[in-house]
Amino acid sequence: MKTFELSASEVAPLIEGAISTEVRDGALLIHRLDQRWAFHFPTGFVHLVEQQPSGVKIAFRTSARDVTLVVDTLRTMIVGQRIEQTSPYELSVNGMVVARARASAAGRIELEPRSGRTAEGSAKTSTIAFHELAEGDKEVALWLPYDEIARIRMLAADAEIRPLEQRNTARWSHYGSSISHGASAGLPTQSWPVLAAQAADARLTLIGLSGNAVLDAFAAHTIAEHPADIISIKVGINVVNNDCFTSRTFTPALHEFLDIVTRGHPGTPVLLVTPLFCPIIEHSPGPTLLDPDSSEPRFIATPADSSTATGRLSLSDIRRLMADAVAVRRQEQVQLISGLDLFGPADEELFPLADNIHPGPGAHRVIAQRFSAVLSAKLGEHV
Numbered sequence: 357m358k359t360f361e362l363s364a365s366e367v368a369p370l371i372e373g374a375i376s377t378e379v380r381d382g383a384l385l386i387h388r389l390d391q392r393w394a395f396h397f398p399t400g401f402v403h404l405v406e407q408q409p410s411g412v413k414i415a416f417r418t419s420a421r422d423v424t425l426v427v428d429t430l431r432t433m434i435v436g437q438r439i440e441q442t443s444p445y446e447l448s449v450n451g452m453v454v455a456r457a458r459a460s461a462a463g464r465i466e467l468e469p470r471s472g473r474t475a476e477g478s479a480k481t482s483t484i485a486f487h488e489l490a491e492g493d494k495e496v497a498l499w500l501p502y503d504e505i506a507r508i509r510m511l512a513a514d515a516e517i518r519p520l521e522q523r524n525t526a527r528w529s530h531y532g533s534s535i536s537h538g539a540s541a542g543l544p545t546q547s548w549p550v551l552a553a554q555a556a557d558a559r560l561t562l563i564g565l566s567g568n569a570v571l572d573a574f575a576a577h578t579i580a581e582h583p584a585d586i587i588s589i590k591v592g593i594n595v596v597n598n599d600c601f602t603s604r605t606f607t608p609a610l611h612e613f614l615d616i617v618t619r620g621h622p623g624t625p626v627l628l629v630t631p632l633f634c635p636i637i638e639h640s641p642g643p644t645l646l647d648p649d650s651s652e653p654r655f656i657a658t659p660a661d662s663s664t665a666t667g668r669l670s671l672s673d674i675r676r677l678m679a680d681a682v683a684v685r686r687q688e689q690v691q692l693i694s695g696l697d698l699f700g701p702a703d704e705e706l707f708p709l710a711d712n713i714h715p716g717p718g719a720h721r722v723i724a725q726r727f728s729a730v731l732s733a734k735l736g737e738h739v
Contacts, residue, residue, distance in 0.1 A: 359512055359513070359514060360420075360512065360513050360514070360515065360516050360517055361510055361511070361512045362510065362511045362512070362517055363382075363510060364379045364382060364383050364384035364508055364509055364510070365379050365384070366511075367384055367414060367508050367510075367511050368384055369519060370414045370415055370416050370511075370517075370519060371384075371386065371412065371413075371414060372412065372413050372414075372415045372497075372559070373409075373411045373412040373413060373559075373560060373561055373562060374386045374387060374388060374409065374412050374561075375387050375388050375389060375390055375561065375563070375578060375582060376390065376391060378391070380507075382509060383428050383507035383508060383509050384507060384508040384509075385407065385507055386407065386409045386412055386500070386506070386507075386508075387406055387407065388406045388407075388408075388409070388410070388411075388412070388561075388562065388563055388565075389402075389406040389563065389565075389574060389575065389578050390574070390577060390578040390581060390582075392577075393573075393574035393577055393578065394574075396572070396573065396574040397574065398472065399471070399472025399473065399474075400467075400472060400473055400474030400476075401467060401469070401472035401473075401474060401567060401568060402472070402565070402568050402572075403474070404432065404465055404467060404474055404505070405537065405565045405566045405567065405568055406565060407505045408501075408502060408503055408504060408505055408537070408566075409500035409501070409502070409505075409506055410502035410503075410537050410538050410544070410547065410562050410564055411502070411538075411544075411547070411549060411550055411553075411560050411561070411562030411564070412499075412500050412562075413497045413498060413499045413500065413544075414497070414498040414500070414508075414511060415495070415496070415497045415498075415520050416495075416496055416517045416518060416519060416520060417493060417494065417495055417496070417517075417518045417519070417520055418493070418494065418496055418513055418515050418516060418517050418518065419491070419492060419493045419494070419515045419516075420489065420496075420513035420514045420515035420516075420517070421487070421488060421489045421490075421491065421514060421515075422485065422486070422487050422488075422489070422513060422514045423447065423485070423486045423489065423496065423498070423511070423512070423513045424483060424484065424485045424486070424510075424511070424512040424513070425445070425483070425484045425485075425498060425508065425510070425511055425512075426481065426482075426483050426484075426508075426509040426510040426511075426512075427459060427481070427482055427484060427506050427507060427508050427509060428463075428479035428480065428481050428506075428507040428509060429459040429461065429462040429463065429479060429480060429481075429482055429504055429505065429506055429507075430462060430463045430464065430465050430476065430477070430479045430504060430505040430507075431462040431463070431464055431465070431503075431504045431505075432464075432465050432466075432467050432503065432504065433464050433465070433466050433467070434466075434467050434469060435466055435467065435468045435469075442458060442462075442501065442503065442504055443501040443502050443503050443504070443538070443541075443542065443543060443544055444456040444457060444458045444501060444543065444544070445457050445458070445459075445484055445498060445499065445500060445501060445506075445544075446498075446499040446543060446544050446545050447486045447489075447496065447497070447498050447499070448496070448497045448499065448545070449489060449490055449494050449495070449496055450494055450495050451495070451497075451554075453499075453545055454489070454490075455486045456543070457484050457485070457486065458484075458501075459480075459482035459484060459501075459504070459506075460482045460483075460484075461480035461481065461482050462479075462480050462482070462504065463476075463477045463478045463479040463480045464477045465477065465505070469567065470643075470645070479505070479507060481509065486498075495520065498511075499544040499545055500544065501544060502537060502538035502541070502544050502547060503537075503538065503539075503566075523559070525557055525558060525559050526556075526557070526558045526559065526585040526586060526735050527558070527559050527561070527583055527584050527585045527586075528553060528556070528558040528559065528560050528561070528584065528585065528586050528587075528588070528731065529560075529561045529563065529579050529582055529584040529586075529587045529588075530549050530560065530561070530562055530563065530564065530587075530588045530589075530590070531563045531564070531565075531569060531575060531579055531587075531588070531589045531590065531591070532549075532563075532564045532565075532569050532588075532589075532590035532591070532629075533564065533565070533566065533567070533568075533569040533590070533591075533593050533594045533597075534564070534565075534566035534567055534594075534713075534714060535548075535564075535590075535593070535632065535714060535715060536548070536549055536562065536564030536569070536590055537562075537564035537565060537566040538550075538564065539566060539713075539714040540710040540711070540714035540715060540716050540717070540720075541716075541717055541720045542716075542717050543717075546717055546720055546721070547562075547564075547720055548715075548720040548721070548723040548724040548727065549562050549564065549724075550562070550724075551720065551721060551724030551725075551728070552723075552724040552725075552727045552728040552731055553728075555724065555725070555728035555732070556728045556731040556732045556735065558585075558586070558731065558735065561582060561584070563575060563578060563579065567594060567597065567598075568594060569590070569591055569593075569594045570591075570594050570595055570598060570600050570601075571591060571595075571601075571609045571610060571612075571613045573612070573613070573616065575613075576612075576613045576616035576617050577616060577620075579616075579617050579620070579621075580616050580617050580619065580620025580621065581620055584621060584624060585624065585735070586624065586625045586626075586627070586731065586734060586735060587617060587621060587624060587625070587626045587627070588626070588627040588628075588629055588693075588727075588731075589613070589614075589617070589626065589627070589628050589629065590629035590631075590695070591610070591613075591628075591629075591631075591674075591678075592630060592631030592671055592674040592675070592678070592695070593631050593632070593634060593637075593671065593713070595642075595669060595674060596631075596637045596641060596642040596643075596644065596669060596670060596671060596674070597637075597642050597643060597644045597713075598642060598643055599641060599642040599643040599658075599668065599669075601669060602667035602668060602669065603667040603668075603669060603673065603677065604667055606669060606674065606677055607677050607680070607681055610677070610678065610681050611681060611685070614626070614628070614681075614685070614690060618687070618689055618690070622689075623689060624689070625689060625691065625734050625737075626689055626690045626691070627691055627693050627730065627731075627734065628678060628682060628690055628691065628692050628693065629693045629694075629695055629698070629727075630674065630675040630678050630679070630692070630693070630694055630695040630696070631671045631674060631675060631695045632695040632696070632698060632699040632700075632715070632723070633671075633695070633696055633699055633700050633701055633703065633704050634671060634709065634712075634713060635704065635709075635712075636655065636656065636657045636712050636713075637657055637670055637671050638670060638671050638672055639670045639671075639672055640657045640670055641657075641658075641668035641669055641670050642657065642658060642668075642669075643658055644656065644657055644658070644713065645658060654711050654712055655711055655712045655713045656712065675694075675695070675696075678692065679692055691734070693727075693730060697726065698722075698723045698726050698727055699715060699719060699722065699723050703719065703722060706718075707719035707722065
């Protein structure tokens with residue numbers, strides 16, 4: 357039986373959802389931030405999360421019944437925690453997930469989350485095989501894990517692998533935190549942005565950056581320089597998590613971020629999304645910390661000083677400042693979306709946050725359903 361093999365460089369045109377790719381040492385690296393701005397990245401943490409292929413898939417047509425991916429993998433180990441983050445690869449046929457598999461071997465990146473320092477070990481190579489796919493010509497998507505670095509060496513099948521035809525669907529760029537990145541969703545296809553994109557029939561570029569959605573200019577430039585028909589910017593929780601702005605500095609940073617994006621996309625709709633409900637920091641400032649006394653990953657607010665009187669920010673403060681900023685801009689292009697309408701106090705009672713910060717799978721589905729309605733309506737206005 358003949359085997360069709362694509363090298364790393366030959367797989368690159370099949371990648372959907374990435375900002376860019378590069379071949380290094382025979383492996384295809386995936387990036388979700390523009391590498392022209394990589395010298396701006398402040399820590400290894402940013403380099404780590406932008407390489408994790410959240411929302412990224414290998415998409416192609418084939419009549420193959422067997423598909424194999426050879427990949428070098430690095431998984432994140434948070435210093436002080438025993439649990440390795442890992443989500444599976446998912447394979448879909450004609451839009452339906454039919455199989456899942458995990459890399460059998462992986463190297464490690466150790467992350468110290470407070471400082472953002474990382475220590476990268478050697479990646480390990482795995483062969484991930486999917487067998488007995490449906491007969492006949494079909495559209496196949498191989499979704500990559502959202503929480504580990506996957507460097508692709510080869511894609512093989514027992515029949516020809518062909519690029520998909522160009523589709524005239526809306527291009528959606530979304531920027532956000534670990535909740536957008538996929539944390540606690542469990543599966544690559546079940547994060548709320550991926551679900552919302554599917555419901556709204558939009559092509560998603562997901563710039564969800566776990567722990568790092570803090571209005572960095574390099575992220576704004578990435579969005580500004582990437583083609584999009586609609587843009588959403590969900591910001592706030594990482595600002596509190598990192599305690600990185602005050603009431604004095606947040607508003608100018610938000611305006612500058614919006615200025616960069618709107619200059620790059622004049623007239624393109626921009627949905628500015630305020631924070632979802634999160635009880636531990638609704639009215640208390642950050643930083644948030646992993647609870648050292650918990651055997652499971654669980655976040656706590658810093659107990660030393662819970663006052664916002666000196667200008668430190670809680671989520672409720674950030675929502676107010678975001679609303680004020682949009683009102684002052686008087687810019688029809690930018691629309692404010694309340695995160696509490698996507699996930700509010702009543703929703704948290706039904707779907708308690710998995711670790712005091714991140715919504716679980718059920719909540720991801722609720723958020724996706726509500727946001728996809730907003731996204732579809734906005735796209736309908738601009739057909």
